[in-house]
Amino acid sequence: MQKLIITAALTGNVPTKELNPALPITIDEIVEDAKKCRELGASIAHMHVRDSKGKPTSDRALFKELLEKIEAEKIDIITQLSTGARGGGNTIEWRSQMLDLNTDMASLATGSSNFPTSVNANSPELIKALADKMYENGIKPEIEAFDVAMISYSKWLLKKGILKGPLHFNLVMNIPGSIEGTPKNLLFMVDSLPEGSTWTVSGIGKSQIPMITLAIILGGHVRTGLEDTLMYSKGVPATNSMLIERVVRIAKELGREIATTEEAREILGL
Numbered sequence: 001m002q003k004l005i006i007t008a009a010l011t012g013n014v015p016t017k018e019l020n021p022a023l024p025i026t027i028d029e030i031v032e033d034a035k036k037c038r039e040l041g042a043s044i045a046h047m048h049v050r051d052s053k054g055k056p057t058s059d060r061a062l063f064k065e066l067l068e069k070i071e072a073e074k075i076d077i078i079t080q081l082s083t084g085a086r087g088g089g090n091t092i093e094w095r096s097q098m099l100d101l102n103t104d105m106a107s108l109a110t111g112s113s114n115f116p117t118s119v120n121a122n123s124p125e126l127i128k129a130l131a132d133k134m135y136e137n138g139i140k141p142e143i144e145a146f147d148v149a150m151i152s153y154s155k156w157l158l159k160k161g162i163l164k165g166p167l168h169f170n171l172v173m174n175i176p177g178s179i180e181g182t183p184k185n186l187l188f189m190v191d192s193l194p195e196g197s198t199w200t201v202s203g204i205g206k207s208q209i210p211m212i213t214l215a216i217i218l219g220g221h222v223r224t225g226l227e228d229t230l231m232y233s234k235g236v237p238a239t240n241s242m243l244i245e246r247v248v249r250i251a252k253e254l255g256r257e258i259a260t261t262e263e264a265r266e267i268l269g270l
């Protein structure tokens with residue numbers, strides 16, 4: 001079985017400091033958490049940026065500053081930037097503005113769905129434009145699949161040559177509007193992947209621990225962090241470090257070794 005790649009989803013677009021004061025939103029705070037999570041075993045940092053008011057944005061200049069600071073601090077972690085639909089705008093120009101930066105990976109949702117209070121809008125035109133710009137700049141997409149249809153569409157994109165295999169997926173489960181985070185659904189998602197794919201799972205909220213545990217058992221990889229769950233347990237606010245530590249602990253109990261950043265790069269073909 002492959003060693004376990006742990007992705008730290010540090011900030012996201014939705015959480016706020018009011019909901020959890022440990023949420024990193026400034027560049028310095030995000031870099032600090034990336035460093036801590038790396039030390040604890042995470043090998044990918046999935047990152048969003050916030051403007052001076054703490055609002056989600058896709059601002060290229062902020063992503064650039066973030067990447068430069070990670071490099072300056074010599075944090076040995078795979079960088080993955082969000083191109084998500086809640087980053088302050090929805091034009092192709094806005095969503096793709098950071099894709100000429102020196103990042104290893106970026107997120108790419110291959111379909112549309114609902115978030116609790118907005119549309120996760122990803123038109124065929126947008127998907128192709130984001131994918132093209134990623135490949136032009138040597139960036140590996142992480143396919144964000146919020147439902148099985150997005151896996152089906154990625155297979156079609158592979159056939160058309162718009163996506164290039166082997167693909168890496170994040171199975172995003174249990175957002176109201178996405179597929180529910182149940183063991184049966186996770187098995188179905190994994191069964192539906194194109195052959196040779198690697199995959200990780202984001203179990204949002206309550207589905208976090210069951211989805212993580214099942215992914216570790218199945219040979220998949222896992223994502224955790226304050227983007228996916230603000231609470232460690234009922235009444236106990238999480239920190240990014242606590243969430244990574246818990247994954248490492250579960251993996252250890254289940255006998256799954258944790259990948260170093262170098263090993264993660266090899267598994268993902270970076």
Ligand code: MG
Pocket residue numbers: 009012013046048082084107227
């Ligand atoms: Mg994200």
